[in-house]
Amino acid sequence: MDQQKVIRAGIIGLGGVGERVFQALRAHPAFQVAVLCDASEQRVKQAAETHRLAWTTDYRTILDDPAIDLIYVGVPPKFHHGIVMDVLKARKHVLCEKPLANSEEEAKEMSEAAASAGVVHAMNFPTYYRAAYAEMAKRIAEGFLGELKRVELKAHFHTWPRPWQQNHWIGGREQGGFIREVFPHFIHLIRAILGPIRDVNAHVQYPADPALCETAMFASAKLDGGVPVLFDGLSQIAQKENITFTMYGSQGTLSLQDWNVVKAGGMNEPLTEVPLPEIDRTLGLLDELAAAIRGEKARLVDFAEGYEIQQTLESLLRG
Incomplete structure (x- = not known):
């Protein structure tokens, strides 16, 4: 990727954490938020009008846009798998909230698909950047x-x-x-x-x-x-x-x-x-994410690591 090219991002999910990541992407010079998506039309429309951005309630329309480089997935866990698998099929870079999935099986499939997609895949673990x-x-x-x-x-x-x-x-x-x-x-x-x-x-x-x-x-x-x-x-x-x-x-x-x-x-x-x-932990993550997208060495928690974390998480939940 051109080292000077701004990375255009689409946001899927504008809940509490999603809103913070959205604002961090807006503030980071390497990124430009191009479009917002949320299941709540009222929420996404209000945010889009405030910041003069395009918006949608159907995330698939974002994946069809060849100008979008990165997708942030900030939806509840049970929706991670379906949305992220579609993002990977569209060959977009992806930043996903934790946990990676809502089951060990879903996480495994996402990790394998990410490894085959040829894109940058990362998770939002802010403590890693504190x-x-x-x-x-x-x-x-x-x-x-x-x-x-x-x-x-x-x-x-x-x-x-x-x-x-x-x-x-x-x-x-x-x-x-x-x-x-x-x-x-x-x-x-x-x-x-x-x-x-x-x-x-x-x-x-x-x-x-x-x-x-x-x-x-x-x-x-x-x-x-x-x-x-x-x-x-x-x-x-x-x-x-x-x-x-x-x-x-x-x-x-x-x-x-x-x-x-x-x-x-x-x-x-x-x-x-x-x-x-x-240290701003989210901006630190975005520094690393931008470096990875531009083909540089970066310190990210990828989906392979996310799958390993999911296995331990599921062991705790099973009791």
Whole structure:
């Protein structure tokens, strides 16, 4: 691709995350948003008129446009497979929300199709582009932890869905729940820093209503070499939301709290916050995506990795 050519993008899905990605694409000099699509005519029309863009409620019309280079897919998980497979058939580059699919079988098919399509395929895992990730990866590479003893994720929610997540699907068992929405970020984080997750043994609690998502889960797993990994999820509790990812070592401890705060401590020391630079995680992702589309080396989470993440996710959900 011409290094100076602006990458023209189509947006499919203008929910909470989709709106943020849309605005980030608008702000990035390598991209130009050309058309918006959403199932809600009112929502997409309002956004398109505000920004003077073309709009549609039928994503297939975007795929027929040869001037569109990239498609962002920001729809609920059960629609990822059908839309992304059509995008790949149209030979468009694609950025997809997580999780990759709504089942392991769908994710496998998407990964295989992406590998054959000859296009750039990537997932939106913003934590990978945060300063917090870079700091933790650097310290681990330098041996800060010593011998890794245990990895723990605690994801506790006062209520799920949260107040800002009130939509028709995110609290449902079919494609919602905090395991699907939150845990993939940390499955990827563990894999990226520490390696594959094996031997998942999970227990998931659901309410009596079969339409509603999980309210609690606890799971154990292992890294290569036998280091235990513990997953602890809980919702509908009095406590304020607490998302904490911690790696315990013989020489040091590293903890990521509420997505952005890294705390570290050495031998017999309390954890103290590590100063971090301000980095726009979404713009960082788009830098890498633009590089890949232009044929340059890039750091992306592709669909092959997304499929591996999906396998661990499904093991957690199966309980």
